[in-house]
Amino acid sequence: MTLFLRFRCSSSYSSTSALTTITTIAAPVPAASSLSVASLLFSCRSLRSLEQIHPLIIRKGLEQHQVLVCRFLVLCTSLAELRYASDVFYRVSSPNLFLWNTLLNASSNLSPLSDTLSFFNLMRRSQCPDGFSFPCLIKSCSSHAAFFLGASLHSAILHLGLEDDLFIRTSLINFYGKCSHVDASRKLFDTMLNRNEVSWTAMIAVYFSSCDTVTARFLFDKMPERNLITWNVMIDGYVKAGDLANARKLFEEMPQRNEISFTSMIDGYAKSGDMDSARFLFEQFNNKDVFSWSAMISGYAQSYKPTEAFKLFLEMHNRKIRPDQVVLVGLMSACAQLGRTSIAKWVDQYVSQRFLDANGPRVLAAMIDMNAKCGNMKRAAFLFNSMQTKDLVSYCSMMQGCSIHGSGAQAAELFDRMLEEGIVPDDVAFTVILTACGQAGLIEDGSRYFKMMKDEYGIVPSPDHYACMVDLLGRAGLMGEAYKFVKSMPVEPHAGVWGALLSACKMHCNRELAEIALQRLCEVEPENAGNLVSMSNIYAADDRWADVSQIRNIMRLRGLRKIPGCTWVYS
C-alpha cells in the first residue's frame, strides 16, 4: 500500500516538477524523470524507451508495485525482450498470480518450450495455476507439436476443473488439430457450453489444416457470427487448398478486409503463377505491408520474372519500407536469376550497409545461391563456411553452386558430409545432388543416391528425379539404359524426362531414339521450338537434309521460332 502511495506521489510530484521547470527555467531535467513511469509504459514502443524505463522502475522504488510491473512485463513481451522482464520479475519479493501468469506467457512466446515448462514447475511451488496460466502454454505446445506435453497439461487442466474455460478449450481445440487429432478437437468443440467466434474459427482452421474444406465451409456457413479473422481463415484455407475461385468469392463478399486478407489472396495468385491477378489486387490495396510486398517479390522470382521482382523491391525501398528476411530471400533469388556479378555485389552491400538482418539460415542460403549463380563462387564458399550451423537448405545452395561450376565431385562430398552431420535430405536435396552427378558424369554416385532416396529415405521419385537420372545415363552415353529407365517409370514422364533423353540423343547422335522422344515431346509441350531445333540438328549431323527441311517446314507452319538463348560471360 505504501508503495502504491509512493507511486502516486511520484506521479503528482512530476506535475509540480514540470511547473517548477517552466517558472524557474532551471537546468534541464531529464525528460524521463519528469513523466510518470505509468505514462511512459503506456507510450513505449521501442527497445530504446524500454531501456530507459527499466532503471527508472528500480530508481523510483517501484519494484514491488505489482500492477506496474505487470504492465512492464507485457510491454517486454511485445518487444520480445524477456531479459528485462525476468530481471524485474525476480526482484519482486512475493509475486502474485497475475505476475506469474504474465511471465509464463512471456516465456511461452519467447523461450524454448523446455524453459517455459521449468518456469511453470517453479510457479506451481507457490501458486495454483488458473485459467490464465494454460492458454499460452498450450499454444506453445501446438506450435512445437509437443503432443505428450500438451496431453499431460490437458490432464492437469481436467484435474483443476478448468476444462470448461472458453480460452483453455479453444487452445486445446487448436492443439489437438495441430497434432492431427481432428476428432479430439471436434469432440472438445461439440461439448462446449458456450462458443464464440474464436472457438468456431479455431475449429474451422483445424479442418482446413486437415484438408477438409467441405466441413470447414459447413461450419463457416453454420456459425452465428463471424469476424475478420474468420473470413481470413476461410480465404487462407481455400488458397492453401488451391481453390482460388472460392477464396476470391469470399474475398469479394467479406464486409471488410485488412492487410492479411489482401496478402493471402495475392500470395495465392502469386504461387499459382498468376502474377497479373496478384498485381491487380496489389495495386488496389493501399496499406501495403512487408508481407504483401514480399508475396509479390517472391511471386515474381518464382515465376522467373526477376526484373519485375527487382523493380518492385526498388519501389518498396523508395517507399521507406524496411525489407525483412523473406523479402531479402525473394530479392536474392531474383538476382540469382539475373546472374550478374555486379547486382549480386550491390545486394550484398545493400544488406550490410543497412544493417539488415541477414543471419537467418534462409537468407544465408539465398545469398550463397545468388553468389554461386552470379559467378562469385569464392564469396558463396566463404558464406557457407562461416555458417556455424549449416542446415539442409544451405547445403543445397552450396551443392548446387558446385554443380553449376562443374565440381560435381565436390557436391557429392558435401552431400556425404551433410548425411554424416545427421541432416535428413528431402526430395529437393536429391534433385540437387542428382543434377550435380549428371553434370559431372558420376554415374555410380548418382545411381547410389537414387537408390538411397527410395530405399533409405522412402522418398517416391518425382518426374524431376527421373529426368535427372535420364540425363545422367544419357550424358554417359548409356542410351539403352536411359530409355529403359524412362519406360520403367511408374508415373507419366513429363517434358523434362523426354527433353533429357532428346538432348542425350543429340550429344550421342542417336537418331532413332531421338525420334521417339520428339514424338512424345510434341504431345506434352508442342509450343517448345527447342525440341524441333534439336531434332533438326540431329538430322543435320546425320546428313539427312530432307528431314531437316521437313522440320523447318513444320516449324514455319506452326509459327514456331526458337527463342534465342543468352549467355553471361564472366571475367
Add this chain to the structure above:
DNA sequence: ATAGGGTTAG
C-alpha cells in the same frame, strides 16, 4: 493488471 483462432521463404 495476465490468456485462445489468421499472413510471407530452396
